[in-house]
Amino acid sequence: MLLVIEDLNLSVPTPEGPRQILRGVTLDVAEGETVGLVGESGSGKSTTARAALRLVPDGASLSGTVTTCGCSMVADDQATVRTVRSEMAAMIFQEPRAVLNPVRRIGDSATERLVHVHGVAKAQARERIASLFAEVGLDNTDRLLRAYPHQLSGGMLQRVVIAAALSISPSLLLADEATSALDVTTQAEVLALLRRLQREREMGVLFITHDLQLAAAYCDRVYVMKDGSVVDHQKASTIFVNPANPYTKALADAVPKLPDREPNVMEAQS
Ligand SMILES: Nc1ncnc2c1ncn2[C@@H]1O[C@H](COP(=O)(O)OP(=O)(O)O)[C@@H](O)[C@H]1O
Numbered sequence: 610m611l612l613v614i615e616d617l618n619l620s621v622p623t624p625e626g627p628r629q630i631l632r633g634v635t636l637d638v639a640e641g642e643t644v645g646l647v648g649e650s651g652s653g654k655s656t657t658a659r660a661a662l663r664l665v666p667d668g669a670s671l672s673g674t675v676t677t678c679g680c681s682m683v684a685d686d687q688a689t690v691r692t693v694r695s696e697m698a699a700m701i702f703q704e705p706r707a708v709l710n711p712v713r714r715i716g717d718s719a720t721e722r723l724v725h726v727h728g729v730a731k732a733q734a735r736e737r738i739a740s741l742f743a744e745v746g747l748d749n750t751d752r753l754l755r756a757y758p759h760q761l762s763g764g765m766l767q768r769v770v771i772a773a774a775l776s777i778s779p780s781l782l783l784a785d786e787a788t789s790a791l792d793v794t795t796q797a798e799v800l801a802l803l804r805r806l807q808r809e810r811e812m813g814v815l816f817i818t819h820d821l822q823l824a825a826a827y828c829d830r831v832y833v834m835k836d837g838s839v840v841d842h843q844k845a846s847t848i849f850v851n852p853a854n855p856y857t858k859a860l861a862d863a864v865p866k867l868p869d870r871e872p873n874v875m876e877a878q879s
């Protein structure tokens with residue numbers, strides 16, 4: 610298993626006292642598997658994924674176990690956690706603008722881990738990133754590498770951080786709404802790329818989305834979260850057929866269905 614979270618509880622201090630954000634979350638991701646984590650906004654999806662890299666809010670208290678690529682994110686020392694973050698598991702954050710340094714060029718940010726952690730020569734790192742840029746549908750690579758984050762659209766930044774995450778060939782990819790800001794065509798291209806890399810490298814993916822339909826179509830298994838708890842866990846193939854949990858059923862029922870085509874007035878008249 611690449612990720613095993615068991616009975617994870619997490620609370621943060623607030624002026625009104627501790628606020629529990631995660632309640633007994635249990636989930637796992639195996640090698641080569643795509644696992645969906647679905648739920649409405651505020652249900653705790655991002656907090657769960659961040660906990661897999663011990664990126665928890667200041668002052669948070671935590672119980673349970675989080676084992677990422679064989680290392681405990683609760684008990685192990687900071688050096689081990691750093692190794693997991695830089696070499697084994699990569700996260701695509703929901704808000705690329707918040708994670709990219711606004712005063713650094715895209716090329717420096719995107720190649721940082723390859724150069725400083727993996728010891729890849731700068732020119733080689735740029736080449737690797739440039740080819741990943743092309744794969745996620747970004748062209749004009751030279752200009753892009755010299756650009757600053759504010760010069761790029763949200764969709765372009767999202768693709769930059771996807772390429773940067775994939776550049777270290779992670780065993781585990783935590784994709785937090787990674788394709789939500791992209792148009793459908795680009796989304797399909799990026800998902801196809803993820804799928805291909807996943808097959809080649811046996812990469813495990815935790816695929817976070819608010820879109821149950823996308824999760825059902827793209828993932829092997831799906832966990833459904835609500836109010837900090839996992840309320841359902843199913844094979845993706847059965848989630849629409851047999852939504853055992855009432856909340857999953859409500860989510861499934863909320864997916865808009867295409868109505869049967871009404872006969873056109875002109876056709877009806879002729
Ligand atoms: N650092 C924090 N301090 C206080 N509350 C937080 C913090 N981080 C997240 N939360 C709250 O925890 C809940 C879950 O957030 P999050 O994991 O981002 O949900 P999701 O990704 O499913 O939208 C939300 O209500 C959010 O406001």
Ligand SMILES: [Mg+2]
Nearest residue numbers: 654655656703
């Ligand atoms: Mg989120």
